[in-house]
Structures are given as C-alpha cells and as structure tokens.
Amino acid sequence: MEPLRALIGPDTGDATVAQLCARAAILFLFGVVCIRIAGRRTFSQITPLDIIVAIIVGSNISRAMTGKAPFFGGLAATLVVVVLHRLIAMATLHWSALAQLFKGAPVTLVQDGVVDRTAMRRHAIGQADLEEGLRMEQVESVGDVRLATLEAGGKISVIRRRDADT
Structure with missing residues (x-):
C-alpha cells in the first residue's frame, strides 16, 4: 500500500503535479471500467471513453475553479486525461482488440x-x-x-x- 500512497500522494491537498497526474491516469482507467460495467445502454449516445473524459474534465475544472484543488496541478491532471483519450482514440483505429475493449462491439x-x-x-x-x-x-x-x-x-x-x- 505504501508504493501506491507514494504514487498518488496524500489526500490533504498537498499532492505534487506528478502525483495528481498519476491520480488522473488511475481514475481515468477506473472510470472506463465503471462505465463498461454499467453497460452501453446506460449512456447510449456517446462512447464510454467520451463520457469518462467529460466527467473527469468537468470535475477537474470545477475543482480548480473553486480552489478545491491546486490550479496548475488540476490543469496538468486534466491535460493527462485529454491526452490519454486522444492517444487511446488514435490507437483504436489501428488495433481492433483495443477498440473492442474501449468502445465495445455490436x-x-x-x-x-x-x-x-x-x-x-x-x-x-x-x-x-x-x-x-x-x-x-x-x-x-x-x-x-x-x-x-x-x-x-x-x-x-x-x-x-x-x-x-x-
């Protein structure tokens, strides 16, 4: 448990930019899993990948805007999520197994x-x-x-x- 705590930092708001980025990446993957578990009918108009990005970006921006999270750390974490989304979207064009994992299949x-x-x-x-x-x-x-x-x-x-x- 100690290595994970070192990776994600304290819950007191004193996490480093790198720790906030690690949290964003972990929460991104966790969010995708949650959306996949919930099923495709739960959010039927956009892909689960799009939904989780919208939720995380909205939440991060909200917290940075209200001062509940460090401004630059929140921006960095949000950028990580957006870049991950873009990279995964691009990768799904080339690897059908990855597309099926993130987007599902008919x-x-x-x-x-x-x-x-x-x-x-x-x-x-x-x-x-x-x-x-x-x-x-x-x-x-x-x-x-x-x-x-x-x-x-x-x-x-x-x-x-x-x-x-x-």
Missing part, C-alpha cells in the same frame, strides 16, 4: 426474425426495449427483421427483410 439481437434472448439478457435489453427500437425504425414486428443489432453506442439498428416491404 451485438446481434434478432437474426431473420429470430430473437436472441441470451444476448438480450446479457445486455439488459427487455422485450419492450427491443420493440421500441423496432418502432423507432418503423418496423412493426420481429418477423419483419432480417437483422437487429445493439450497436456499440447503445442504439438498436434494424435491417428489414426484403419480403417485409411488400
């Missing part, structure tokens, strides 16, 4: 009119959620669906069966 909910109840349970999608997603795409019934997918951003996308149009 999940098939309906294939050729057949609902995958296991996938729905795993991602906390109820029947009403699925039906809402279908209605949002102007699809009346599951039988009219060739493919319905829970996208990484939390939206349910739907491709109609060709014979359902007639």
Whole structure:
C-alpha cells in the first residue's frame, strides 16, 4: 500500500503535479471500467471513453475553479486525461482488440426474425426495449427483421427483410 500512497500522494491537498497526474491516469482507467460495467445502454449516445473524459474534465475544472484543488496541478491532471483519450482514440483505429475493449462491439439481437434472448439478457435489453427500437425504425414486428443489432453506442439498428416491404 505504501508504493501506491507514494504514487498518488496524500489526500490533504498537498499532492505534487506528478502525483495528481498519476491520480488522473488511475481514475481515468477506473472510470472506463465503471462505465463498461454499467453497460452501453446506460449512456447510449456517446462512447464510454467520451463520457469518462467529460466527467473527469468537468470535475477537474470545477475543482480548480473553486480552489478545491491546486490550479496548475488540476490543469496538468486534466491535460493527462485529454491526452490519454486522444492517444487511446488514435490507437483504436489501428488495433481492433483495443477498440473492442474501449468502445465495445455490436451485438446481434434478432437474426431473420429470430430473437436472441441470451444476448438480450446479457445486455439488459427487455422485450419492450427491443420493440421500441423496432418502432423507432418503423418496423412493426420481429418477423419483419432480417437483422437487429445493439450497436456499440447503445442504439438498436434494424435491417428489414426484403419480403417485409411488400
């Protein structure tokens, strides 16, 4: 426990700039884990990576603005988070495994009119959620669906069966 305390510094507001940066990096990764655990439907319009950056940046700026954190240390810690976000976003363009870890992957909910109840349970999608997603795409019934997918951003996308149009 002593090495961690040396890394992150005291909780009395006397942490160094390096310790504040270490805290920011640790909290960034912890935040990503928390958002991933909460599930993609919790924040369905932006990626978990974007959410955690927005929360940390907003909090850091608020604390620096009110004097609850050292001004320059708070700015340095916020910069670390923003740079980490940018580096991870750039890295996900090159490594699909990293993209899947941070952004998630689409999940098939309906294939050729057949609902995958296991996938729905795993991602906390109820029947009403699925039906809402279908209605949002102007699809009346599951039988009219060739493919319905829970996208990484939390939206349910739907491709109609060709014979359902007639």
